[in-house]
Amino acid sequence: MKKLRTAIVGCGKVGHFHARALARLENSEFVAVCSTSLDRATTLGRQYGVRAFDNVEAMAEDAQVDVVCICTPHPQHASVAVAALKGGCHVLIEKPLASSLEDCDLILSCAEEHRRAVGVVCQRRFYPSAMRVRQAIDAGKIGRPVIGNVVMLGWRDRQYYESDPWRGSWAGEGGGVLVNQAPHQLDLLQWYLGDIDELYGVWKNVNHDYIEVEDTAAAIVKFKSGAIANILVSNAQNPALYGKVHVHGDNGASVGVQTDGGAMFIAGVSTITEPPYNDIWTIKGEEHMLADWKNEDAKQFSSADSLYVYHERQIDDFLTAVGNHTRPLIDGVDGRKTVELFTAIYRSKQKNAVIKFPL
Numbered sequence: 001m002k003k004l005r006t007a008i009v010g011c012g013k014v015g016h017f018h019a020r021a022l023a024r025l026e027n028s029e030f031v032a033v034c035s036t037s038l039d040r041a042t043t044l045g046r047q048y049g050v051r052a053f054d055n056v057e058a059m060a061e062d063a064q065v066d067v068v069c070i071c072t073p074h075p076q077h078a079s080v081a082v083a084a085l086k087g088g089c090h091v092l093i094e095k096p097l098a099s100s101l102e103d104c105d106l107i108l109s110c111a112e113e114h115r116r117a118v119g120v121v122c123q124r125r126f127y128p129s130a131m132r133v134r135q136a137i138d139a140g141k142i143g144r145p146v147i148g149n150v151v152m153l154g155w156r157d158r159q160y161y162e163s164d165p166w167r168g169s170w171a172g173e174g175g176g177v178l179v180n181q182a183p184h185q186l187d188l189l190q191w192y193l194g195d196i197d198e199l200y201g202v203w204k205n206v207n208h209d210y211i212e213v214e215d216t217a218a219a220i221v222k223f224k225s226g227a228i229a230n231i232l233v234s235n236a237q238n239p240a241l242y243g244k245v246h247v248h249g250d251n252g253a254s255v256g257v258q259t260d261g262g263a264m265f266i267a268g269v270s271t272i273t274e275p276p277y278n279d280i281w282t283i284k285g286e287e288h289m290l291a292d293w294k295n296e297d298a299k300q301f302s303s304a305d306s307l308y309v310y311h312e313r314q315i316d317d318f319l320t321a322v323g324n325h326t327r328p329l330i331d332g333v334d335g336r337k338t339v340e341l342f343t344a345i346y347r348s349k350q351k352n353a354v355i356k357f358p359l
Helices: 013-024 038-048 056-062 074-086 101-114 128-138 183-193 289-303 309-324 332-351
Strands: 004-009 028-034 051-053 067-070 090-094 118-121 145-153 196-204 216-223 228-234 242-249 254-261 277-281
Touching: 004 013, 004 056, 004 309, 013 028, 013 038, 013 067, 013 309, 028 038, 028 056, 038 051, 051 056, 056 074, 067 074, 067 309, 074 090, 074 101, 090 101, 090 309, 101 118, 101 332, 118 309, 118 332, 128 183, 128 242, 128 254, 128 277, 128 289, 145 183, 183 228, 183 242, 183 254, 183 332, 196 332, 216 332, 277 289
Parallel strands: 004 028, 004 067, 028 051, 067 090, 090 118, 145 228
Antiparallel strands: 145 242, 196 216, 216 228, 242 254, 254 277
16 A cells, blocks of 8 residues: 555644654655644654744645544534645544534545545554453344443542633633533443433533633433443542443443553653453353453553553554545544534533433
């Protein structure tokens, strides 16, 4: 397969993850970076020996870019993606796809019009422990999935919210814990249980009175399959604890993954403190495998750059899909589902009502 000419828009903390992957992957020819700050783009461009731009359209044309990784703040995703798509590029967007459903639909309609692919970064799907849950469901080992739950109890301090000017505001971030920290777990829940029928949700700001957005949210969800789930996500627990996604089947078996443990990971600031692992596994005859998997995953985690390797795997998956004209593991439609979920929680809080899907 020929190499795809790749580029980045957004040269902040997460942009460095993408740059490293694009410079290393065999199916990538990393050619350009772009930022509203040409100085910032130039600094990153020099590090990797690629061209620097402050205009997406000019980058797409002048550098003949095939694939763009978008690493800007959430409310900018749509404008950058549309410019790249119109320039003939496929786009891989950092989560969430956008901060509003209107922006999601703008991206997806533009991609369809220009026959280009859209992917969304949710690299936790590539964790071996998360994959095992999906494989067990697909193999029918828990019967029909009937109950699910997401619990993510984390912490963000004032220094975090002051690290970038866009954090903690509705205009700059589009929301709080639901938009920024929880999309990984919300994505996994829907990957495991399917499309949502309706939900009732609430959100609060528990102990971050210096930001506009929520630090805590909860919801009760009913899926079109008949499954039910609850969601509890928060940035209000100090010290941070864990993020977990569990699925329970109608044959009584349960499977689950702890995606995050200890202090919550912050790109470019902190490390991942605990390896992801399967924390629940009661499939008959497989209970004994839990300890072996945990040891196996811990060894793999410690032998690789855990901050980076799963980003690289997802970027590689997207580039391979573009090159082969196939569907990536996580596409734009998947990304829209997460935005639809957190949008429904915001609307449910506003209306104090059950929200039916689709929105």
